[in-house]
Amino acid sequence: MRNSTNLEKTRVIAISVAAVMLIITGFVQPALALRSATGPTDRAELEAFMDGIVEAQLEAYNIAGAVVAVVKDGALFFAKGYGYADLKARKHVEADKTLFRIASISKLFVWTAVMQLVEQGKLDLNIDINTYLTHFKIPDTYDEPITLSHLMTHTAGFEEYVTGLFTKDTDRLLPLQDILAHELPARVRPPGDVISYSNHGTAIAAYIIEKVSGKTWDDYVEENILRPLGMNRTTFRQPVPETLSANVSKGYTYREGEFQEEAFVYVPLAPVASASTTATDMAAFMIAHLNHGRFENSRILHAETARQMHGALFRQAPAINPMAHGFFDISRNGRQVIGHGGNIIYFHSRMDLLPEQKVGLFVSYNTQGGRKAAKETYELFMNRYYPPEDVQVLTPSENSENRLRRFTGRYFSTRRAHERLTKLGALLGTVNVKLSEDGALKTMGPKTTRWIEIKPLTFREEYGHRTLVFRQDSKGRVTYMFMGDLPYMALERIGMKDSPILHVVLAATAFLLFFTTTVFWPFTALIRWRHNVKLNRQTRIPGLAYLLAWSASFLFIVVAAFLALGLRDPNEIVFGIPVWIKAVLVLVVLAVIMTAGTFIYMVIIWKSDRGSIWSRAYYTAVMLALSVTIWQLNHWNLLGFHY
Secondary structure: OOOHHHHHHHHHHHHHHHHHHHHHHHHOOOOOHHHOOOOOOOHHHHHHHHHHHHHHHHHHOOOOEEEEEEEEOOEEEEEEEEEEEEOOOOEEOOOOOOEEEOHHHHHHHHHHHHHHHHHOOOOOOOOEHHHOOOOOOOOOOOOOOOEHHHHHOOOOOEOOOOOOOOEOOOOOOOOHHHHHHHHOOOEOOOOOOOOOOOHHHHHHHHHHHHHHHOOOHHHHHHHHHHOOOOOOOOEOOOOOOHHHHOOEOOEEEEEOOEEEEEOOOEOOOHHHOOOEEOHHHHHHHHHHHHOOOEEOOEEOOOHHHHHHHHOOOEOOOOOOOOEOOOOEEOOEOOEOOEEEEEEEOOEEEEEEEEOOOOEEEEEEEOEOOHHHHHHHHHHHHHHHHOOOOOOOOOOOOOOOHHHHHHHOEEEEEOOOOOOOHHHHHHHHHOEEEEEOOOOOEEEEOOOEEEEEEEEOOEEEEOOOOOEEEEEEOOOOOEEEEEEOOOOOOOEEEOOHHHOHHHHHHHHHHHHHHHHHHHHHHHHHHHHHHHOOOOOOOOOOOOHHHHHHHHHHHHHHHHHHHHHHHHOOOHHHHHHOOOHHHHHHHHHHHHHHHHHHHHHHHHHHHHHOOOOOHHHHHHHHHHHHHHHHHHHHHHHOOOOOOOO
């Protein structure tokens, strides 16, 4: 166990090194040879550069191990492991042996398989997917059918479904058709409208591959992608086969100054996120795509099909990067970049390809802090080897305040639940858009960014190249917001009924009443008992009325406490419905029953003039608070059992 003082010093030094690296690689003039636009040319220089980044990250972000691979011109250019794959055994990460979990990068294998079957004439990207489905069917919620193109671009219009997305045992590793028939997400918007990233959408595509090919996904991907590419240390199988399992990196969290080894996470929807692979195997996959489907003497796609796969398929708005055929277009610094990220709780990875330069970058980290590190490595790599043009600093235009006020408000991701109890999670990732005093827009999320209007509905980062684009409806009302370099997401403007401020104010007011009720009523009853004060039975509010209102108030306080404690770990829900949530839902039902009784007694006491006017008014206020709380719980799908 490291000394806490030394650890803090080390972290400060590491962060400082990373900061200096960022300054050097991000702002030094392009004339420097190391920042030429030709990309990496010297393996030793690239290794020194990556060593500086990754080793600093391991300390700064408390990461146990990482791996990097870079390919160029059809060959592996650089690959290296950092840190530990197994801290307890002191086993180092090796680029050609250690298997990392690449999570959603697995989806690129699904989309590659889809394109294989398209070029064989077995699949059509533009027909109703119900044509291929047998074990279940997509409901006709909207007139427009869902196609494979919609699935590839995450525009099918499904709600988010995260409950049970992962598991820590093998009991739930059922056939895809059985899982999807039970967990088919609701259709909540027309297909082809906006993007809402969907694991289940990709799983449906994988199931279609199974139906059309007559093979299980594991068999198909091994026969048609992994073996032709020589990816012998890659598998989608769960558990990992014994021949590979000894080299699978452990996953870690970092808590209270120590690394905690975590259990292997299984993915029931295996094709969307279960792949375990090495950096050198991923290099082969990158080379195949950069070489238009060819790797050495093997070909997994025709050149024309590969080009089609890398090309734009859907764009949410002008000035927004498009979605390719499964790939994200994350172009940066004036270069086309396509790729995908992958996050599976403890493992964080990303793969980025520059088709025109025939260069690819793969990074993966085995600890929770790796998510930020992966993004950082990509940005530093791009800024060093493919530097951006000089930034033109923009200033807000005059008299823009009134015109821009229409964009202000809160927005939340379209990737959210609508009909399930996880709907409340949408509020955890809202973005607040405000207007600054000098007429610029500010997005207030994980960080604050200023945006300057460059044309109607389109803004550019004040000191950068990123764009922000809004969409309006036929009546001119702003409805969506898009980030130019994040084509896989969309943000929807929050209406009044979903307003976080509204719900916070209502909840705070209600729970103030609940707290005073649960404390004040027993206290006054105790005082009367101690002083032997008797109330007139004909005029006082019946004891049962007090008991019902008090019980409902107390139950809602318990529900709030459970939610506050349980939501400290939002990842818990991805493993299934925790017992505490089931208990909360039962308590809510009991509270509703108590509230119904409270309402009946409220009517009785007003009709019979029971109690003083103040006691009746307070009782009514409690009743209204109970009713509002029930409305809120129902709105967020916490009334009933919406699993």
